[in-house]
Amino acid sequence: MPSSDFVDSHVAFLYASQTGNAESICYNIYETAVQRGFNATYNVLDDYAKFGFSELRTIVFVVSTTGDGDPPDNSARFWRILRKATRSDKHAYAHLR
Numbered sequence: 001m002p003s004s005d006f007v008d009s010h011v012a013f014l015y016a017s018q019t020g021n022a023e024s025i026c027y028n029i030y031e032t033a034v035q036r037g038f039n040a041t042y043n044v045l046d047d048y049a050k051f052g053f054s055e056l057r058t059i060v061f062v063v064s065t066t067g068d069g070d071p072p073d074n075s076a077r078f079w080r081i082l083r084k085a086t087r088s089d090k091h092a093y094a095h096l097r
Contacts, residue, residue: 011038011058016045016075018066026062045075 011033015026030042066072071079
């Protein structure tokens with residue numbers, strides 16, 4: 001079981017991918033988390049409403065853009081919601097490239 005105060009024992013791994021690359025990477029990270037004792041879930045980004053997105057503390061997004069930086073088709077609903085959302089200072093964010 002993870003021992004850090006900064007990471008919840010439940011981690012949601014969400015992917016969005018047009019060609020499958022981000023999906024594969026996300027699944028590999030998810031499998032590693034499960035092997036290390038995390039209670040993890042793995043879902044496509046557009047399924048965010050199925051698992052209580054607003055109640056999750058630790059979420060890993062793996063997303064690859066398509067075309068000229070457009071979001072993948074399987075993230076369109078989530079992207080619309082995200083653009084309308086307001087940022088809360090209660091949450092920490094990180095962006096890795």
